[in-house]
Amino acid sequence: MTTTTTRPNFASPVDTERHGTYRITQAPDDPRPLYRFTGRLTADGSGPYPAVPGRYHLYAGWFCPWAQRVVLEIAVNGLQDVIGVSYVDDARDGRGWAFRETHGPDPVNGFTLLRDAYEATEPGFDGHVSVPTLWDTQTNRIVSNDYRTLGLDVATAFTGFRHPGVDTYPAEHRAEIEELDAWVGPAVNQGVGRAGGDGPVAEQARADLHAAFRRLDERLVDGGFLVGHGVTEADIRLWVTLARYDVQGNASGRLGPPLSAYPNLARYAAYLAELPAFRATTRWSSFSAPGARPSFLAPSFLANEPTDPTGDPR
Ligand SMILES: N[C@@H](CCC(=O)N[C@@H](CS)C(=O)NCC(=O)O)C(=O)O
Known part of the structure; x- marks a missing residue:
């Protein structure tokens, strides 16, 4: 009898000699913003991203203060079962942030590079591949990598699901x-x-x-x-x-x-x-x-x- 085990997908180790160092490739005269995913979660379903439990996944990095803001909003509000979180490795090469054995795989898409999420959303994406990034499992695209609105949306959109009595943006x-x-x-x-x-x-x-x-x-x-x-x-x-x-x-x-x-x-x-x-x-x-x-x-x-x-x- 044979047993099949599915091994998690991980990126190969950081290798700046082979992959260079991380940099933004967008041309200087390109007028588009470097952070161009700015979707908003809504409590009343008025936009394309209603606050539905289990629908969204946050890609974060333990090292990153901007990502930690959003992770903290999830934790303080008790939304760990409502929005999943996974963590990229602390180091990167020219491929950008990646999932490695250090902090585990991407449990949602099995991506090895965070860049894959950006490519899936906008082929040829050449802006910031950054944490935090919020992924929508329904439309299979990035909702937002704008840490400021992400934090506020987590704080306000999941009113029916958060810890009773908690309101981090009253x-x-x-x-x-x-x-x-x-x-x-x-x-x-x-x-x-x-x-x-x-x-x-x-x-x-x-x-x-x-x-x-x-x-x-x-x-x-x-x-x-x-x-x-x-x-x-x-x-x-x-x-x-x-x-x-x-x-x-x-x-x-x-x-x-x-x-x-x-x-x-x-x-x-x-x-x-x-x-x-x-x-x-x-x-x-x-x-x-x-x-x-x-x-x-x-x-x-x-x-x-x-x-x-x-x-x-x-
Ligand atoms: N720098 C951004 C916040 C997000 C950010 O810088 N995240 C970092 C990690 S702490 C990142 O992923 N940087 C990659 C990049 O921005 O290209 C801002 O001030 O708006």
């Missing part, structure tokens, strides 16, 4: 969440990238980053969350950057003092780190420099990393 706090984002976004979320370089732009970015940390520290003096009385999109947006600050962007100390220099902000970060949804979606080893640890957590905290959907403990 109507009464939306204006305040977006007001915060207007300065936290450029100075913190985008700012850490700019702050690492040399010259006046980086120097200004470092000054803006620490001014924003001071402002957040004052805002959090009484504890609690950034807005309202529960986790909202504002906390999710901030967390993904705070988690990486000490161990990635500022691992060398180049960006300035560690987060522990801001006691209220550090206490807030330590509190978020303990929440189950934050713990389950933050894989420190995917983005930490060797030997680095977050200044706001005890060293033992990192011993308990989340595992991949495959159960791979690495």
Whole structure:
């Protein structure tokens, strides 16, 4: 008797000598946006992508703060059985993000390269092959790779399916969440990238980053969350950057003092780190420099990393 086992499809190892390094191939005079999949999920079925459980799949990367925002929205809202998630490998070559043994296969399409999803949607696609990417299993195409609207749609479109009592984008706090984002976004979320370089732009970015940390520290003096009385999109947006600050962007100390220099902000970060949804979606080893640890957590905290959907403990 013979038994057939289906082996998962994996990409061959990263090989930049053979495949080069990842780059965008779109011609500079091409007017189309580089992120051009911007479909929206709708709660009332008014658009082509109604919020139907089991219909959509999110391609994410443990390393990526923009992808983690969407993964966190799924986890905080308890939508793990409603939207599936899989994780690309942490490293890439010219083929872009790929599914490897490290974090498991693509369970939906068996793609080995994330690029395959883009090719299937738009043959010859030459823009960003990025995580997060949301795939529609019904029309077999990408809905969106716009992390901003993806996070908000996950937060708002699946009202009937999320944890009772959870609302990460409450109507009464939306204006305040977006007001915060207007300065936290450029100075913190985008700012850490700019702050690492040399010259006046980086120097200004470092000054803006620490001014924003001071402002957040004052805002959090009484504890609690950034807005309202529960986790909202504002906390999710901030967390993904705070988690990486000490161990990635500022691992060398180049960006300035560690987060522990801001006691209220550090206490807030330590509190978020303990929440189950934050713990389950933050894989420190995917983005930490060797030997680095977050200044706001005890060293033992990192011993308990989340595992991949495959159960791979690495
Ligand atoms: N950079 C994007 C967010 C998404 C993003 O950069 N994702 C990264 C990983 S953290 C990625 O997949 N980059 C590949 C690419 O954008 O071509 C933005 O700021 O709008």
